[in-house]
Amino acid sequence: MLIVMNHNAGKKQIDAVIKAVEKMGLHAAPIPGSERTAIGVLGNKGYVDDSCIRNLAGVQEVIHVSKPYKLVSRDFHPRATIVRVSGVEIGEGRRPVIIAGPCAVESEEQIMKTARAVKAAGADMLRGGAFKPRTGPHTFQGLREEGLKLLAAASRETGLPVVTEVMSPDNVGLVARYADVLQVGARNMQNFDLLRELGTIRKPVLLKRGLSATIEEFLAAAEYILAGGNGSVILCERGIRTFETATRNTLDLSVVPLIKELSHLPVTVDPSHATGKRSLVPFMTKAALVAGADGILLEVHPEPDKALSDGAQSLNLAGFARLMDDIKRLLQFLGH
Ligand code: PEP
Ligand code: MN
Numbered sequence: 001m002l003i004v005m006n007h008n009a010g011k012k013q014i015d016a017v018i019k020a021v022e023k024m025g026l027h028a029a030p031i032p033g034s035e036r037t038a039i040g041v042l043g044n045k046g047y048v049d050d051s052c053i054r055n056l057a058g059v060q061e062v063i064h065v066s067k068p069y070k071l072v073s074r075d076f077h078p079r080a081t082i083v084r085v086s087g088v089e090i091g092e093g094r095r096p097v098i099i100a101g102p103c104a105v106e107s108e109e110q111i112m113k114t115a116r117a118v119k120a121a122g123a124d125m126l127r128g129g130a131f132k133p134r135t136g137p138h139t140f141q142g143l144r145e146e147g148l149k150l151l152a153a154a155s156r157e158t159g160l161p162v163v164t165e166v167m168s169p170d171n172v173g174l175v176a177r178y179a180d181v182l183q184v185g186a187r188n189m190q191n192f193d194l195l196r197e198l199g200t201i202r203k204p205v206l207l208k209r210g211l212s213a214t215i216e217e218f219l220a221a222a223e224y225i226l227a228g229g230n231g232s233v234i235l236c237e238r239g240i241r242t243f244e245t246a247t248r249n250t251l252d253l254s255v256v257p258l259i260k261e262l263s264h265l266p267v268t269v270d271p272s273h274a275t276g277k278r279s280l281v282p283f284m285t286k287a288a289l290v291a292g293a294d295g296i297l298l299e300v301h302p303e304p305d306k307a308l309s310d311g312a313q314s315l316n317l318a319g320f321a322r323l324m325d326d327i328k329r330l331l332q333f334l335g336h
Contacts, residue, residue: 001063003053013057031076033078100320102128103307104130106140114154131168131171169194181206189221208238235268236270272298273313282323289334298323
């Protein structure tokens with residue numbers, strides 16, 4: 001529920017509304033705005049009878065929010081959230097950030113070579129999986145803590161903050177010791193215990209859209225993290241399952257402007273997993289930036305043909321550098 005106050009409502013009237021909400025056993029979260037104050041009501045399990053609030057002095061309107069997310073919504077938080085990652089800012093109005101690196105950390109040589117190259121080409125952050133959610137158990141599953149250590153070393157040398165995936169609630173503490181941003185992969189978007197655990201930490205989370213998640217389910221998953229007390233969530237559209245098999249997934253680009261209407265959280269796009277095909281990645285990267293993405297995730301490998309995972313969608317180092325030249329020109333055109 002959202003209580004909208006009159007533009008001339010004073011502190012006394014706002015405090016009286018908060019008190020009335022708390023008397024109902026609910027939590028009141030005031031949202032000061034430039035025109036008027038709104039008060040978000042949290043903690044209700046179902047419909048709330050608003051009769052004792054509607055008639056209080058200074059109340060203009062009571063809006064019942066039926067969506068499964070509140071903290072994530074623009075209604076509750078009109079101003080865009082800017083997520084800060086060691087000096088890099090992600091969110092509306094900021095220059096879109098480029099996050100690049102291999103699907104998986106495979107060796108010291110591979111991650112160092114990639115980190116140096118993406119840094120030289122102008123990337124803002126380094127990505128790389130140490131815990132890999134693979135479809136079958138007989139493929140490379142990641143270097144686990146050894147991979148985290150290699151990422152941290154690459155980060156120390158290049159100064160690039162690191163994004164890496166965490167798959168289980170038990171490993172959140174471990175991954176948070178090494179990573180600057182913790183990624184929740186598409187397959188774990190509805191791992192609610194993991195989301196709850198990520199709500200308790202104070203590091204940003206990059207939440208990928210589930211393979212067949214609706215936008216409402218995607219935002220409700222983010223709500224778990226915010227409800228736990230961690231407001232630094234970056235959303236990532238990485239393509240969804242459709243009837244089409246010519247591409248690995250179908251990139252649902254319209255969600256970028258749509259989520260910006262519905263939510264205040266930054267929205268990024270991963271054209272690598274969305275297409276599964278290296279030749280398509282530059283085109284969809286540029287399309288995503290035009291659609292208003294706050295950041296792009298790109299898989300880059302020094303020798304994509306020898307990659308232990310996702311080689312077909314990985315750019316090589318020269319391909320990434322060429323794409324970065326295009327991105328820089330496009331961003332200039334877009335006014336960044
Ligand atoms: C990845 O980023 O390498 C990955 C596994 O992505 P997704 O969860 O989107 O498939
Ligand atoms: Mn991958």
